[in-house]
Amino acid sequence: MSEETLIAPIGVLAFRHASVLAGRCARISSRNLDAVIMSVMLPVMLLLMFVYLFGGALNTGGRYLTYVIPGVLLLCAGFGAATTAVTVSQDMTSGIMDRLRSMNVSAPAFLSGHVAASVARNAMATVCVSAVAVAIGFRTSSGAAQLLLAIGVLAAYVVAISWLAAAAGLLAKTPESANGFTFLFMFLPYASSAFVPISTMPTWMQGFARNQPVTPLVETMRGLLVGTPVGNAPVRGALWCVGLLIVSVAGSGVLFRRRTR
């Protein structure tokens, strides 16, 4: 073994492991061509579906394309991040876990590798969706700073929800059941202000829709991209992301130890 491994502090080691494993996950994702095509096609199709199929019927005041863009971006992010549950679960049930553990790869390093790869996958999908959105007429008057902030909000959501998915992947016994978690992430944006105003929902739904993570994030994104008022949405959105992150990171640590005992 190299001298370096002996003396490198655990944090440095974990960071190096995480970056090597992020490369590994990204490479493995890119080898699954069907999944790559799906992860780009699905968001684009969702965008087109909302704009051209539902857009005509929905009255949200103003152009529906403008209204729906933040929601579609978050929806895709959630969907892309949820793939993490499946990839983590696949690793947990395969022999590679023994190799990683016997090389002192820690749970946080292993999972952050997966999360980093998820962020990369989502970045690709986001770029494609944004390009198509611009092609079909989406325009924004926001400046560079606001666009960067919007990207930051999206990234925060992707990271938080990828960690949640990673924890879900540790919880699931098989990759197939881990796949079930993707539905949860798909569903959340529908029950938010992403696609229809909350005031048009049944009253029992409104409480949930107002107090779930996607709504404040959509409102924040909309504010940044379209200029609508945001109120306290950025603060609530940030709290949601931080909260989800803390719960998922702590939870996944516990789950990882339980699974590998």
Add this chain to the structure above:
Amino acid sequence: MNRPLAIEMCGVVKSYKGIRVLDGIELAVKSGSVFALLGPNGAGKTTLVRILATLSTADAGSVRVAGLDVVRNRRQVRQLVSLTGQFAAVDEPLTGDENLRMVGRLAGLSSTEASTRASQLLGEFDLVDAGARRVSTYSGGMRRKLDLAASLVVQPSVLFLDEPTTGLDPRSRQQMYAVVRALVAEGVTVFLTTQYLEEADQLADQIALIDAGRIVAQGAPAELKSRVADQVLSLTMRSAGALADAVAVLGSRASPMPGLCVEVATDGSARDVRALLDTVDPGGLGLEAFTIRSATLDDVFLALTGRASAPALEEALHV
């Protein structure tokens, strides 16, 4: 001279759902030696190796590897040992080369060092042509070789091999033996499990026999073989009378078999076989045919413990 112990297990117990899979294991392996754990399916070999390699923990007892406690000093132990498990621990969607480079990077090599080491290992393991192909296209034997190569990216001081030759053809098996011998020459301690007496005999300085979670015999191959022959002479007699005579003359060495057969241990040399044939059939009339076969694990069990191994017994009872 007393060499330090590479592995020490004292009173190790492990249960799964109330079933004792390891039941009071005591083992000691000298540094720089090859130790073979010989046992039938389900004996507890994999369970034992995983505890040694820190991937699982014992319910009771103490385990030290390279002088360190595997629970308290897990991180350090992991830096000193390497495991090639019974099932390959490699990434199927990646190429062989990518797998080895990844392991090198995780072990702390720079990317150039990792690439150099990967090509070197692909060469040593006859995988140069396959290196650029995805592991999912590999044959079982190639996968095992890659897995072993991955365990050697950084040379360990103790190497665990769980059934390293299962599924290998004779040539690859010989290559595996050569790798083990070369490692031992460099001072690596090798702990391997196997179901083949012959393999344990070829490689190991010490052999332990495990059955149903207990060590039932332990010793140097020569020691064990003095109690068990590695070849069996199987004799088919012409008549019941000839059989009775043969059994009588062989005495306690004879193991009666169904039909007109009797088996007797031999070292397989022409001289021993000729002498046995002469003893059994001095007139040259009683013997119909004979065959010589290698002793199986069950012959070993029978000779050393006076009974069949647990799975063999189960089979015998069910069939």
